[in-house]
Amino acid sequence: MSFPGHAQKTSKKTVPTESLLMPQVPRGNYLQLQEEKQRLQLKKFLLHRVFLVAKITANTERKDIADYYERVFQSILKHHIEAAVTGFLLIYPTSILHILESSSGTLYRILLDHLDQGKNDTKFFIQGMKIIVVSHNIPTRLFTQWHVSVIKVPVMYLDDITQTQSLEGVVTEFLTQTHKLALHVAKTVKVGAKGPGDNLHQLVPELLISEQIIKYLCKSEEFMDPEAFLNMYNRPAHITLDSEVIWPAPSCF
Template identity: 70%
Template sequence: MAFTAHSWKSNERSFPLAALLRPQVPRGNYLHLLEEKQRLQLKKFLLHRMFLVANIQANMEKKEIAEYHDQVFQSILKHHLGEAVTGLLLIYPTSVLHILESSSGTLHQILLDYFNHERGETEFWVQKMKIVVISHNIPTRLFMQWCVSVVKVPVLYLDDMTQSQSLEEVVTDFFIQTHKLALYLFKTVKVGTKGPGDSLYQTAPDLLPPEQIIKYLCKSEEFMDPATFLNMYDKPMYITSDSELVWPAPSSF
């Protein structure tokens, strides 16, 4: 009996050391995987891509629009941590298509700036802005810089796609066209240059969405405006579970 007790005490004392000597299986989680991807790509935040369409006042100067956005981007990066903004702004005669790539906080601040100007100014140059889509956690950027291009000569189409196709078909064709345009710019525009300039309607007319599509998307009720999106974004999330519901409701006697 003494030998048995001695052996049990010896095993009890050696158990912590034996546990430390056992091979440990490395365990990770999905957050660590995403952080490692960000580190390898030299990114501090997850990237998101946002498509905006809006009507603008007629005869708006490209320089005025570009300076407005440059000031907004610089102010946001100065006061908020986030990724730099890349993308493309197409300026049509009376509308714009804006594709933005950045971190969620930066995109939120851009929408907030639009909203504050629209609410505070009676004649803000941006009108009826709609968010077509926001793609979260994109693997890589399609645009290496942010650039502006003016579509000087509108392309005329004999068939109006908005009359013969459903909204889903119009949006699908719109995304296919803009994706092809992004790939074209990715291959042809060198980093550090001024971008494609105002000759896109000559070099790649088939890749430019017609302005009638942009205006059609601005009128669609299915897409959110910045005010609706920001209200939903800032609203605290609270989900009532079934276990919190009691029926009949408790009452005091």
């Protein structure tokens, strides 16, 4: 015996698949963070600074050194307009101290040109170059343009610290004095000016690096020359995992 009644309709509600999933949290990586930081600062590339020392041949004219670097800079700017070079070139009687600021690609090409010049011209006037330090991703430039200054007369120093201090102490002295000199030039040279001139030995003799220190660093085997640096730069990174050197090879069950 059956009772009349209304058939009950069962409604099956489909639960969206998205609701069963965990809430998605946007994740980024360190590279994206750096790119966003550069975008906010309106930078098109990461900025780097390199400190170089080198010996120059006897009777080398200031104009020859300045013209060489200016030709290199102009050649690079034809392909990398935004990567302008700023810095400071200090020319001693037999050596140079060079600070360069630009993108990694521009600095790479400057070192590559120097290496090519040394290989193709045995009488190239810049020799024995060493890379003292490279500062990566610096927040801002120290210099508004590229300056050249000459030490016209020998500077007399009371003692030779290369004979009494360790290499670490000499490098510390070098970087400390170089940064002080760079800050002085950055503060005193106005935008658009040719540079600090050739009388730094009279204005700030206490900030000048001894040429003995530059020669000492050029001879130090602890620092890379452009060839060794570029070889390391071009070498692909490869990490050997522990599992690659274990025998027998591990197997998964």
